[in-house]
Amino acid sequence: MQMPTPNADILARKGRIVARLQAVLPAGAVIHEERETKVYECDALTAYKCPPLCAVLPETTEQVAAAMRVCFEEGVPVVPRGAGTSLAGGALPTADCVILGVARLNDVIETDYDNRIIRVQAGRTNLSVTGAVEEDGFFYAPDPSSQLACAIAGNIAMNSGGAHCLKYGVTTNNLMGVKMVMADGEIIDIGGGHLDAGGLDLLGLICGSEGQLGIVTEATLRILAKPEGARPVLVGFDSNVVAGHCVSDIIKSGILPVAIEFMDRPCIRATEAFVGAGYPDCEALLIIEVEGAEAEINDQLSRIIAIAKRHNPVELRESGSEEESAKIWLGRKSAFGAMGRINDYMCLDGTIPVSELPLVLRRIAEMSKEYGLDVGNVFHAGDGNMHPLILFDANKEGDLEKCEALGADILRLCVEVGGCLTGEHGVGVEKRDLMGAQYTPEDLEVQLAVKDVFDPKWLLNPAKVFPLSVTEGRRA
Amino acid sequence: MTPTTEQELAEAVASATGPLRIQGGGTRDIGIPADGTVLSTSGLSGVSLYEPGAMTLVVQAGTPMAEIDALLAAQGQRLPFEPMDHRGLLGTTGTPTIGGVVAANVSGPRRIQVGAARDFALGVRFVDGSGQVLKNGGRVMKNVTGYDLVKLMAGSWGTLGVLSQVSLKVGAIPEVEATLVARGLDAANGIAALSGALGSPFDITGAAHLGPDTGGDDSETRIRFEGLAGAVAYRLGAMADRLGGDWTVVEGAASSTLWQQLRDVAPFADADIVWRLSVTPSSGPLISAMLAQNNLSHRAIFDWGGGLIWLAPDANALPDGGAKLIRAQMAALGGGHATLVKAPVTLRRELSVFEPEPPAIAALTTALRHKFDPRGILNPGLMGA
Numbered sequence: 040m041q042m043p044t045p046n047a048d049i050l051a052r053k054g055r056i057v058a059r060l061q062a063v064l065p066a067g068a069v070i071h072e073e074r075e076t077k078v079y080e081c082d083a084l085t086a087y088k089c090p091p092l093c094a095v096l097p098e099t100t101e102q103v104a105a106a107m108r109v110c111f112e113e114g115v116p117v118v119p120r121g122a123g124t125s126l127a128g129g130a131l132p133t134a135d136c137v138i139l140g141v142a143r144l145n146d147v148i149e150t151d152y153d154n155r156i157i158r159v160q161a162g163r164t165n166l167s168v169t170g171a172v173e174e175d176g177f178f179y180a181p182d183p184s185s186q187l188a189c190a191i192a193g194n195i196a197m198n199s200g201g202a203h204c205l206k207y208g209v210t211t212n213n214l215m216g217v218k219m220v221m222a223d224g225e226i227i228d229i230g231g232g233h234l235d236a237g238g239l240d241l242l243g244l245i246c247g248s249e250g251q252l253g254i255v256t257e258a259t260l261r262i263l264a265k266p267e268g269a270r271p272v273l274v275g276f277d278s279n280v281v282a283g284h285c286v287s288d289i290i291k292s293g294i295l296p297v298a299i300e301f302m303d304r305p306c307i308r309a310t311e312a313f314v315g316a317g318y319p320d321c322e323a324l325l326i327i328e329v330e331g332a333e334a335e336i337n338d339q340l341s342r343i344i345a346i347a348k349r350h351n352p353v354e355l356r357e358s359g360s361e362e363e364s365a366k367i368w369l370g371r372k373s374a375f376g377a378m379g380r381i382n383d384y385m386c387l388d389g390t391i392p393v394s395e396l397p398l399v400l401r402r403i404a405e406m407s408k409e410y411g412l413d414v415g416n417v418f419h420a421g422d423g424n425m426h427p428l429i430l431f432d433a434n435k436e437g438d439l440e441k442c443e444a445l446g447a448d449i450l451r452l453c454v455e456v457g458g459c460l461t462g463e464h465g466v467g468v469e470k471r472d473l474m475g476a477q478y479t480p481e482d483l484e485v486q487l488a489v490k491d492v493f494d495p496k497w498l499l500n501p502a503k504v505f506p507l508s509v510t511e512g513r514r515a
Numbered sequence: 516m517t518p519t520t521e522q523e524l525a526e527a528v529a530s531a532t533g534p535l536r537i538q539g540g541g542t543r544d545i546g547i548p549a550d551g552t553v554l555s556t557s558g559l560s561g562v563s564l565y566e567p568g569a570m571t572l573v574v575q576a577g578t579p580m581a582e583i584d585a586l587l588a589a590q591g592q593r594l595p596f597e598p599m600d601h602r603g604l605l606g607t608t609g610t611p612t613i614g615g616v617v618a619a620n621v622s623g624p625r626r627i628q629v630g631a632a633r634d635f636a637l638g639v640r641f642v643d644g645s646g647q648v649l650k651n652g653g654r655v656m657k658n659v660t661g662y663d664l665v666k667l668m669a670g671s672w673g674t675l676g677v678l679s680q681v682s683l684k685v686g687a688i689p690e691v692e693a694t695l696v697a698r699g700l701d702a703a704n705g706i707a708a709l710s711g712a713l714g715s716p717f718d719i720t721g722a723a724h725l726g727p728d729t730g731g732d733d734s735e736t737r738i739r740f741e742g743l744a745g746a747v748a749y750r751l752g753a754m755a756d757r758l759g760g761d762w763t764v765v766e767g768a769a770s771s772t773l774w775q776q777l778r779d780v781a782p783f784a785d786a787d788i789v790w791r792l793s794v795t796p797s798s799g800p801l802i803s804a805m806l807a808q809n810n811l812s813h814r815a816i817f818d819w820g821g822g823l824i825w826l827a828p829d830a831n832a833l834p835d836g837g838a839k840l841i842r843a844q845m846a847a848l849g850g851g852h853a854t855l856v857k858a859p860v861t862l863r864r865e866l867s868v869f870e871p872e873p874p875a876i877a878a879l880t881t882a883l884r885h886k887f888d889p890r891g892i893l894n895p896g897l898m899g900a
Contacts, residue, residue: 393569459658
């Protein structure tokens with residue numbers, strides 16, 4: 040994976056840049072010693088590492104603006120960082136960049152139950168947003184699996200999803216406003232307690248722009264009343280194809296579960312060996328969760344079970360208690376950890392039309408054989424967001440490259456069948472060079488033109504999202 | 516001009532020598548009409564793909580809404596965001612199209628629960644101001660590949676590009692619907708009840724308060740429930756108990772009619788001037804009260820739990836249709852945006868139909884328009900300078 044050659048002129052000016060940043064930020068907010076900048080050398084895509092020039096940790100929007108002004112004047116690239124949990128390398132530094140971390144911006148500014156909104160600083164973690172309102176019966180819906188650690192800032196940058204977005208949508212559907220610092224340090228406000236835009240929908244554009252248009256420092260988020268209850272059912276099938284048909288039939292029936300999760304045999308076996316959730320040893324397993332009052336849950340589950348039974352499941356397990364529900368979810372929630380016990384893995388994030396599920400699973404199995412690398416599949420089946428986990432051995436010469444090549448082939452397949460490269464993780468550096476598989480040069484050019492408007496000097500996260508060859512003339 | 520293929524559309528834009536007035540069915544005569552050649556997308560019609568089991572629909576932009584509604588209904592599905600039909604309110608004729616719905620980000624009462632047109636738009640194909648065919652997004656429900664220009668196109672009123680195709684997420688028509696109705700509440704108490712409902716776990720899909728002079732004999736506060744029969748019955752009862760007071764139940768077709776009339780703002784069909792305000796819900800009744808205190812007497816319908824105000828100033832309203840006062844009160848009470856949805860063209864030309872933007876935002880908007888439409892030929896001036 041290629042990154043731009045660091046700008047020697049910037050590296051030579053490190054002392055001055057650090058001093059200027061120190062002059063506008065509180066003591067301890069500029070991290071520049073080599074042993075300390077190492078902390079910021081990568082995010083959750085640990086295969087690629089590079090310590091930044093320095094990192095800054097401002098505590099207020101005004102401090103973010105002050106730091107941005109310095110970087111703008113010095114012409115230094117800025118890589119924004121939430122909690123550093125990106126699986127796509129969204130926060131991967133270059134040697135000549137300043138990492139702008141928002142971790143110290145983590146306050147709740149306002150909770151407003153009458154209007155069902157919460158205003159937070161963007162460094163606050165996803166789960167602690169819910170934590171701030173759950174005693175009063177509310178929650179923040181998007182629930183990426185990293186929600187304990189990941190920051191709202193990163194959620195906005197990547198338009199994060201989660202297991203429950205089939206019903207509640209992803210970040211962009213739950214984001215009502217932002218305060219954002221522009222590349223030149225100007226502070227702007229977009230949206231707020233009201234719905235939709237009065238003019239062009241800039242909020243929709245900013246959400247998912249991977250930190251390339253501005254630094255979001257505050258967010259107004261929609262919160263919802265917690266459902267009265269929730270209960271899953273587990274269904275096992277001896278064929279992926281049949282499981283796929285079952286998903287489609289449930290959706291067609293008009294019932295909207297909050298989650299439909301899918302695991303294949305390699306994943307089931309790995310999680311069984313890891314946590315012993317008592318899953319059946321079968322080809323495909325669905326976990327379907329519904330919400331509501333007790334009678335409503337029973338009503339929905341009985342309809343789902345009737346549909347599932349038409350597809351001759353090898354196992355059908357309805358949860359009868361909180362404990363049983365937790366056990367059904369245990370294996371799914373431990374899936375990544377279980378796969379990680381077997382070997383190193385790379386987690387993909389392509390989305391496909393649900394109808395193409397059987398074809399795509401068959402082709403992945405074939406490719407897995409061709410490459411000689413095992414692939415486990417665990418994903419959000421209701422919305423077609425796949426997470427193939429490719430197992431490889433990082434210590435084995437050439438295995439990472441083989442894994443990357445297989446991953447690229449799988450993602451191209453997702454695009455071929457009408458899907459996309461990434462459903463909720465973002466492009467980052469990981470899928471940057473595959474963008475041409477989904478978009479024509481003209482489709483990409485108009486996106487670059489959008490960045491030109493927000494960040495004319497191309498200082499914000501410049502080496503991400505688009506192939507380097509495409510951005511070459513624009514990057515400083 | 517009425518091109519019948521995307522290629523013809525692209526050629527029509529590329530070869531244009533002056534401003535173009537972009538139209539779907541021409542039923543949403545909002546904003547400052549551009550002087551120019553009419554370019555209609557009504558010739559780009561038809562369904563490219565419909566997969567009920569994947570909840571996805573891909574259609575040409577000029578496809579009539581009625582065709583889409585019928586197609587989806589045959590499979591027990593619909594467009595959940597409940598797009599308004601503007602013909603009654605604006606007195607227009609013609610055939611509303613899906614392209615118009617997306618281009619104007621048109622939603623209805625259910626927006627408060629499920630989201631707007633922009634939330635259901637999965638992908639777009641469009642022709643930019645240079646005549647290039649571009650695409651963004653796709654036809655899957657989760658997609659973060661590159662910038663989300665789908666959101667930007669939704670609600671851009673044809674000023675960034677001419678939509679040729681849209682992909683949408685669809686949803687199921689519920690088994691039953693029913694509405695709780697209370698009469699005689701004032702706006703403040705009505706909105707407070709709606710706020711209580713929307714803060715409950717009962718999946719409210721409509722929450723509106725209609726002032727006493729908006730069609731009924733008295734004010735009406737409405738709360739809609741949709742879903743499985745058992746669940747709706749349970750939630751209705753639990754909600755009425757929780758709210759207290761006197762609530763009656765309207766079911767089935769009668770309930771649908773109530774919401775369809777509200778969706779289309781039928782009570783204001785006779786008004787000459789109609790504003791649409793999107794505000795923080797609890798500010799809704801305060802803004803209305805402040806306007807009345809400042810001699811802008813008006814009728815008001817509050818949808819979206821109070822956050823959407825349809826406001827019809829009385830005939831002898833201020834010469835500017837209340838523009839200055841409305842926008843000042845709104846800004847003072849939590850912000851939002853006010854659009855002059857209905858007014859004589861002369862008045863529209865004098866006023867900002869769309870909410871004026873702060874300088875920094877206006878600069879971004881102008882620069883974006885210039886990138887998408889360097890010659891400034893797509894509906895120039897429709898959304899303001």
